Amino acid sequence: MQLVVARIGRAHGIKGEVTVEVRTDEPELRLGPGAVLATDPPEAGPLTIEQGRVHSGRLVLRFAGVNDRTAAEGLRNTLLVAEVDPDEQPEDPEEFYDHQLTDLDVVTVEGVAVGRVSEVAHLPSQDLLIVGTPEGGEVMIPFVTEIVPEVDLDEQRLVVDPPPGLLDADEGKGQA
Template identity: 40%
Template sequence: MDYHGDSPFLLDEFPEIFLRPKAPRPRPTVGAKSGKPGLKKRVAKPAAPRTRPVKIESWRPHKGRLLVFFEGIADRDAADELRGAELLVREADLPEPGEDELYLYEVEGLTVLLEDGSTLGHVRQVQLLPAGQEVWAIDTEDGREVLFPVADEFVAGVDLDEGWVTIVPPPGLLELYLNDDSSE
């Protein structure tokens, strides 16, 4: 599990923490026969993972990651079943962000404006790369994707109440993603 908090000590502060297992992969439905005309193999829709409250027994840093031990998860097999799960907290339980700070989830869905006021698109997803670099996947108005490396010098302003962020992309970034390939 990836931890995105400033400090693992925050885990000790939350009144409740919730665990959402990763969604299972779809599996073919048993009994579907592909050899008969008109019958197709169907894919069984997996049940949505159930979020449940959990209690953290302890945690510690381990090889650059956070190793978390939960009540009721007593052995390695039970822990392996949780691989890829998400730890969640209620928004109301989050500490107030500091001046000029925001939570990553708040960025998703914001309208992306350029310095001249024109609209580039919307932030579809926030990605944290292994080296700690934050990247926004921006869907443009014409359906293209721009991967925007976030740095203080590239973000001119954010207004969560109004739902927008103004960016100043590094030179050549937009041309890399938005040049029309048909003219070449």
């Protein structure tokens, strides 16, 4: 199984280094020198990490064969994908891989159906669950314990306790 472990950001310097947005809790394991990663889009890779370092709180990587700023800039927004064992679980029981959350049914604590998780968006401040509603719309739910108190993988559902207005934020939009 493949998991997105990082997204390449902008070029750093003139020697082919890039900043990356880390999307794994194990960057030293998945993004270390010698790691060979598939990419999305596939034609950008595979990429082999030559070296990595932290600069001003951001991970900076250099890939084999990427030797200048132009080549590095060409990789911007490419996703780095690692192959993992499908039975592998995060060490922390409060953490989940994106594939574990995608397609889970979402219900409120009162049991009202909200929809189904279609995507997990990774933002700098927090992750968002993108939930497709039965009406064909979508809602974005911050993936924090206060709003998502229960993730039941066995029952394939997420329980949400949304603050007022979170689930009906689209109401009234698009009407004349």
